[in-house]
Amino acid sequence: MILQHTADGILSGAIIGLGAIGLSFTMKILRFANFSHSELLTWGAYFGLIFISVATAMGGFGGTFGPLSFGWPLILALVFAAVATSLLALLLHHLIFERLAKVTGHMTMVFASFGVALLLRNAVLLIFGADPIYYSNTLQFAVKLPGNVRVLPDQVFLLGLTIVVVIALHLFLTRSRTGIAMRATAESPDLARVSGVNVNNVVRWVWVIGASGAAVAGVLYGLTVQLRPELGFALILPLFAAAILGGAGSLYGAVLGGLIVGLSENLSVMIIPTTYKPAVPFLLILAILYFRPQGLFGEKS
C-alpha cells in the first residue's frame, strides 16, 4: 500500500506544484502573498469547462485518445483556459493590485487579495452553481501497474504534462531575454530598472506565467477530480505550503514543494487517522518556517 500512497502523493503533488509556481513568483517578484492566486485555478478549470461545453455542442473533435478520457477539446481547452485566465489576472492587476502597489504597503495588498479571492470565488458560484461538475460523466477506471499500484491513465498524462511545462518554464527563464529580465527583477527591481529592464513588462509576464500555470493546474484538477467553486480555495493551504517550502521565486522549489506536500499528505494516512490529513500542510509550513524560513531553494536575505 505504501507504493499506492506514494503514487497518489506524486500525482496530487504535481498539481500543487504547478499551481504553486505562480504563487512563488508573485511572492518574490511582486512582493506580496497573493491569496487570490488559488482562485485562478478555479477560474482556469471553469474556463476549460466553457471551452469543452462549446466544443461538445459544436459536435466535438473526434473521439478520445487511447485510454485517456478526453480528446482534442481538452488540449485546446488547456490553451484557452491559460489565455483566458492570464487575461483575468492582467485585468485584476490593472484594476486593483497595480493601483494599490503605488499607494500602500504589503499588508494592504494581502488583504486586498483576500477580497479579490472572495469576489472571484462567489462569481463562480453565481455563474456555475454549487454542484460538482465533471468534464466527462463517464467514469475512468484505474489500470494496475506492477507493484499493485492503481493509477488513472489521465493521471499519467497529468504527470507528463507537468514535466513538459516545468522544462519549458526552465528554458524560458534561462534562455529568453524576458526570462532573464524576470530573474533580474526578482533579485532587485531597482538595479534591474537602471539596467534598462522594463519592470512593468516583467510584472505582466509574472501574472501571465502564474495565471497560465494556475489554469493548467485547475483544468488538470478538474479532469482528475472534479470542478467545484471551492476548488482553488481548498488548495490554498497546500499551495502556500509548497511555495514557502520551495522558497519564494524558485521554479524547482515550487515543484519540489508541491511533491513534498502531496506525498506527506498521502503518506500521513498510513500513520495518523485520515481525518487529520488536512492538518499536514499546516505542520509543514510551521516546520519549514522554524527550521529554514527562506525555503529549500531560497537564499537568505
Next chain:
Amino acid sequence: MTGLIKGCALALAATICIAGGANAQDCPVKLGAILPVSGPMGQVGERISNTGAFAVKLFNEAGGVKGCPVEYVLRDTQGQSAIGVDAAKSLVDLEGVAALIGAVSSGVSLPVLTSVAVPSKVVQVSCCSSSESFTALAEEGKTEGYWFRTYATNRSQSAMGAKLAIDSGFKKTAVIYVNTDFGVGLAKRFEDDIAKLGGTITSSVAYNESQQSYRAEVTKALEGEPDSLFLVAFPVDGATITREWLALGGTDNLIVNNSLRSDDYIQAVGAQYLTNLVGYDSAQPRVASVDTFNELFEAEFDGPPDGPGLHSVFDAVNVVLLAMEQSDEITGDNIREGIRAVTADGGTEVYPGVEGIQRAKELIAAGEAIRYVGATGALQFDANGDVQAPKMTWKLDGETNVETGYMSTEEVAELIKMLDAN
C-alpha cells in the same frame, strides 16, 4: 429595528382580530422552530420548515390551541450549533415559547437541548436528529424528559446496513463514514452489528466533509480487498467518494445509508455504475393516517412529500400542539406530560387534518383520552423520548430507485433486540 416593531404591531393586530374575545389564554400561542433554512442543509431545511408551518396552519384552521391562533416562530440555524443555540435562546427568552421544534442535525440539537431547553424547562421535539447521544443522555437522566424526537435513531440504521450486507452474501466489508457525531456513532455500531451477524470489517475510514478529493481515504479503505463497501455519507461528498472508489478499482457492491437515497447522488455518480447498490431508508407505516397526510401535503405543495423529515416534522408539531391543548396552562412541564398523554395507548385515535384536529379538541374538551396517529403512524415514545420506525430497502432500476423490501416497526425492534442480546 423599525421594521421589526412594525412587523410586531401588524402581527399583534392580526391576532387580536382573529382571536376576538378568546379565553384567559394569552394569544397568540407561540411555537418556536429552529431549523437550517439556509447553509449547506438549506434545501432540506426549508422543505421541513414549510411542512412544520403547514401543520400549524391546519391546526389554526381547526380552531388553534385553546381558542388562540398559533404563531409559528422560525429561526434559522444555518446548520451551525452556535447559531442554533442563540436562536433557541432568543425564542425562549424573548418570544417566551414553551416548546421548540428542531433542530435537524444532531450536532445542533444537542447543544440546544443541554444549554437551552433543559435549563429553561422547555420541551424540544426534533424531527430529524438521529444520533444515539440523545438516548445515552436521556438514560443518564440529563434530558429530564424534555427531549422527544419523531425520527428513529441511528440504532436501526446500523442494524439495517449490517443486515443488508449479510443478506447480500458479503463477507468482508469496508466502511467509509462521515466524521460527524452521526457518522462516527453509526460506523461504530455497524462494526458490532455485522460481527454479530457473521460478517467482518476490513477497514473503517472516516472522512471530513467538503474535501475536494478522497483518494487517500479510498486507498486506505481498499486495503484488505473488501468484497463490499458500507458508505455513510451525504450526497455531494458521497458521490465524490463513490466515483473515486470505483475508479480506483473498488467493488461496486455498495451498501449506502439513507441520505444517499437521493437523485443528486445517483446522477452525480451515474446510475449505470450503481447497478449493485443496495440501500435502506426509514419508511412510513402502511396505515391510513399516513395516506391522509400525503394527500394533504400534495394538495398544499403540488408534489409528494418526498425527502427527509417531512412526515416527522408534521407529527412533531401536532403532538406539541395537542399537548398544549391538553394542558391547563401552557408550560414546558405540562407539555412534557401532555405529549405522553396524547400518544398513550388506550385513547380514542385521532388523525391529521382539520377534521381530525377538531375531533381531537372536542374529545379533550370532553375530558376524554386521545391517541394521536399521524404522518408517521402511531407514535410510541419510549422512556428516552425515542421512537422506532419501519424500514425499507431499495435498489436502482435504471435511473429510478425501487423498493425491494419492507420491515415493520415490530420487525425492526426484533432485529435490534436480537443484535443487542448476544
